[in-house]
Amino acid sequence: MDYRFSDRISSLKPSLIREILKNTSGSDVIPFSAGNPSPESFPVKALKEIADGIFNDDATTALQYGISEGYTPLRDALKERMKKKFNSGRDFDDLIIVSGGQQGIELACKVLCNEGDTVLCENPSFIGAENAFRSYNVNLRGVELENDGINIEKLENALKTEKNVKILYLIPTFQNPMGITTTLEKRKAIYELAKKYGVMIIEDNPYGDLRFEGEEVPTLKSLDTEGLVIYCGSFSKILSAGIRVGYVLAPSEVIQKMVVAKQVSDVHTNLFFQMAAYRFMTQYGMETHIDKIRKLYKHKSSLMINSLEKALAGRAAITHPQGGLFLWCTLPDNVKMLDFCKKASENKVAVVPGIAFCVSPDDYCNSIRLNYSTPSDEQIVKGCEILGKVLDSYY
Amino acid sequence: MDYRFSDRISSLKPSLIREILKNTSGSDVIPFSAGNPSPESFPVKALKEIADGIFNDDATTALQYGISEGYTPLRDALKERMKKKFNSGRDFDDLIIVSGGQQGIELACKVLCNEGDTVLCENPSFIGAENAFRSYNVNLRGVELENDGINIEKLENALKTEKNVKILYLIPTFQNPMGITTTLEKRKAIYELAKKYGVMIIEDNPYGDLRFEGEEVPTLKSLDTEGLVIYCGSFSKILSAGIRVGYVLAPSEVIQKMVVAKQVSDVHTNLFFQMAAYRFMTQYGMETHIDKIRKLYKHKSSLMINSLEKALAGRAAITHPQGGLFLWCTLPDNVKMLDFCKKASENKVAVVPGIAFCVSPDDYCNSIRLNYSTPSDEQIVKGCEILGKVLDSYY
Secondary structure, eight states: OOOOHHHHTTOOOHHHEEEEEEETSSSSSSEEOOOOOOOGGGHHHHHHHHHHHHHHHHHHHHHHHOOOOHHHHHHHHOOOOOHHHHHOOOOTTTEEEEEEEEHHHHHHHHHHTTTTTTEEEEEOHHHHHHHHEHHHEEEEEEEEETTTTEEEEHHHHHHHSSEEEEEEEEEESSTTOOOOOOHHHHHHHHHHHHHHHOOOEEEETTTTTBBBBSOOOOTTGGGGGSSOEEEEEESSSTTSSOOOEEEEEEEEHHHHHHHHHHHHSSSSSOOOHHHHHHEEEEEHHHHHHHHHHHHHHHHHHHHHHHHHHHTTTSSEEEEEOSSSSEEEEEETSSSSSHHHHHHHHTTEOOOEGGGGSSSSSTSSEEEEEOOOOOOOOOHHHHHHHHHHHHHHOOO | OOOOOHHHHTTTTOOOOHHHHTTTOTSSSEEEEOOOOOHHHHOOHHHHHHHHHHEEEEHHHHSOOOOOOOOOOHHHHHHHHHHHHHHOOOOOOOEEEEHHHHHHHHHHHHOOOOOEEEEEEEEEEEHHHHHHTTTOOOOEEEEEETTTTTHHHHHHHHHHSSSEEEEEEESSOOTTTTTOOOOOHHHHHHHHHHHTOOEEEEETTTTOOOBBBBBBOOOTGGGGGSSSSSEEESSTTOOOOOOOOEEEEEEEEHHHHHEEEEEHHHHHHHHHHHHHHHHHHHSSHHHHHHHHHHHHHHHHHHHHHHHHHHHHTSSEEEOOBSSSSEOOOOOTTTTTHHHHHHHHHHTEEEEGGGGSSSSSSSSOOOOOEEEEESSSSHHHHHHHHHHHHHHHHTO
């Protein structure tokens, strides 16, 4: 059989990351390449108790079909938390439970975009989101991301010149891959532009709970007087990534369409772990647990920054994230990024080339993304030393 | 904000079922309308033990990100079972874990169909699948379903005349909604037609394990010498529907594309319950458990058939399924189906009008779908009596 696939799926290229990281899956490899939360961040004991409780007192609910909107107590608890903690959510908003933040992005695109419509995003940006957009054959355009957020002038230019812009996709807080946070000033400017051009914003905020330094910056959703912001949140980095539970807070009209799309996609999200997330939030001290994760990542990011500064000795620029999982390291001009990544990989350190996050393969990028949540402390120290030696080899 | 939604999502109409069943969600309503497995079919005790075991010996794997293909031991066990039990799966095939059978259908459509391509299905068919196809703006065409399977002549005519037919979607075993099973003779004829016209078949088989009468009929996948069949299976009716774990067995080339689509959709399926399903299959006697469910449904279907025959007294024709969850009841011509469903609903029995399953709202259908897995024995007897009285009111 000569298989004919859809245009949308044919346009998804094999990941450059996968190619480069092909030989870096062994247990002797230092994983600076992942986006995984630290295994230390999983509250195994609490989840075990919670699971026992669900089997004892509400097993039939957990194992039967549920509604596509999600488990009502969890939806209510999340709405309340979003209001209290992030001042986000108005009367016109509603909330749906999704199978991880990724599904929130994918469903938002499915309900808003026709093929050929334009989606704008920061450049570089999260590969998973970029590919979700590509999988609907939209015109994906990147706008330069600076150290304080997207370039506002270039954003307005794109809004003016690109056809049928439907979505502006942003990770304003502890951005993946750069680790930077958009300033409040820029958030306000972005919101005004979205209003002016009638464009919906997807605010992807999987790391928003993981601030370990500096002051909280208000979410775009908290500025959303007009109902323009689709906020995607997740339990992946504060409870467990493997359970695939996330949520979307957005205007009810949008949520209603997302419910329909969710229903045909997977009916509903795993109900047992929706119930577990609810019990964890309300009965097992989730906020205290999040504080612990913050301390853990503050320690790990400092360790990586200090180790890198020592090893790279001023030859490469690194971002200093105030939260999240990543930092971004820009190599000297004489060091070619792809070559550097290959050499690192040969020396058993897996790092992701920055170009993998760029919207167009023709974009210039001489940076690499480094993750500090996955490796152990020992691996962080050793891995940074190795990266230093790889860099030495160019001199 | 004046929200503009995609064409594909705008074409999904609110469900007629939901409208008719609006007032039938109370606990005093007899649920003949659902597609839920019986709560008695959930192996709560085994799952509790399994969950404890996973938390004790493999918690980090279960709570961390997994690969989009699914949990390898589960994939291998399913391939082996499909081979052994259904003689299905060849060297060119592979298997992906999905978030319930529904996702298998949706992803298959996403990777195979461009907008405007044609999907053929039995008429009537499963609403969830129909809407998944509609959500990709395909040309969905129904072909008459007879008591022994799809009308072969009309199928060939559709294959000849419809443009760009990419998928033939079928539920050959214990079909939803009609409860009938396609004969081997027709399966062979269908397969030959798919081969002749170069069309992929989706064989949706969520009920295949639930035969309680008669002889097994070979799957379409078992006939698949050419790599044309995408087989969708599920744990929803043999373990738990709420966990959302299903699988797709299909040619590797197709599975590879589905993995890419799965990755952008929800990264992977809840890993904890993939592991639980694996342990249930291999260590907790799943086949014995399935035998119990079969006995349960044999009892429930007989009870419903006997109660209906008594109450309807030859005035309506009912199908006699040899497995699955549903039977199909065709009303006398003088009784209008929608009116009958409304009256039943006013009398606290929820039944789904057959027209809800038809591909076009203009199709003629004077039948209703009845589910026997969800209601209790007492509800089955009482509900059938009430349906009889509703029917009496027309005479």
